[in-house]
Amino acid sequence: MRLGVLDVGSNTVHLLAVDAHRGARPLPAHSHKTELRLAELLDADGAIGPEGVDRLVATVADALQAAEDKGCEAVLSFATSAVREASNADQVLARVKEETDVDLHVLTGEEEARLTFLAARRWFGWSAGRLLVLDIGGGSLEIAYGVDEEPDAVVSLPLGAGRLTAGWLPGDPPDPGAVRDLRRHVRAEIARSVGEFTRFGEPDHVVATSKTFRQLARIAGAARSAEGLYVQRDLSRKSLEEWVPKLAVMPAARRAALPGVSEGRAPQLLAGALVADAAMDLFGVDELEICPWALREGVILRRLDQLPTTEVSAATAV
Helix, strand or coil: CEEEEEEECCCEEEEEEEECCCCCCCEEEEEEEEECCHHHCECCCCCECHHHHHHHHHHHHHHHHHHHHCCCCEEEEEECHHHHCCCCHHHHHHHHHHHHCCCCEECCHHHHHHHHHHHHHHHHCHHHCCEEEEEECCCCEEEEEECCCCCCEEEEECCCHHHHHHHHCCECCECHHHHHHHHHHHHHHHHHHHHHHHCCCCCCEEEEECHHHHHHHHHCCCCCHHHCCCCCCEEEHHHHHHHHHHHHCCCHHHHHCCCCCCCCCHHHHHHHHHHHHHHHHHCCCCEEEECCCCHHHHHHHHHHHHCCHHHHHHHHHC
16 A cells, blocks of 8 residues: 655654555655754744744645645654644644644654654664664654664653754854853753663664764765665764764855755754764764664554554555
């Protein structure tokens, strides 16, 4: 069956259409992405303003049209931290429902971590052993650890690259003092959670998902996305430590000229690098591998797992 997954994130609204059935890997068929930056559209009271809500409704409507055009039989719709933490979340969700007939399921941070972990486990398989999964979004950092498909420990921290850039790093490039303050804040936040994971033992394999980690790996020398999903891409702490001070003195325009860095994501790259560097250091990770699958794939896999056998057979036969 062809499924659509509509991901209303802190940075983008992304529709991914995939051909999928239970027991097989989801095959991407179409991607429709709009940069919305909801995390940066919050007002002083933490609400998404009228302009942001209007843009969100219009973007969801466009994504639904794209899903229809590509023949999606169903669309799984969810929102993450920007909507979750907005003070007017209920009103925003009601407006989206009223004007587009879409019920956005607001994922908790723990749900994000668990679904991302499921995607990573399915990608790497059981032979990967104990997995530690790191995911830096626009609004939050998710960390998950475990030996099965359900992680043993998860945490979601308010350390997304978009959120931190807006709140801590004004200026282009930012003031060195602001960078030091953010570095200190990030490390203190992550350090509070390290013990929840280390009590389970050292992981056998550390992986990372998200655009932020992919871009950091790319500027550190990893293969281009054009070389395909199955090329292994790694990021070492040594490389990251070398890049953080370079990124700190670069204006966004110079960051955007780096390999694999988009103009829209360039302003957030320094904050993302500070989070990645802190997480790798505090968890004692010398090198991690980039996982091509993340939250959206986790949502698809969970949905397919929940289909009754009769529905799976019928969908496969269509």
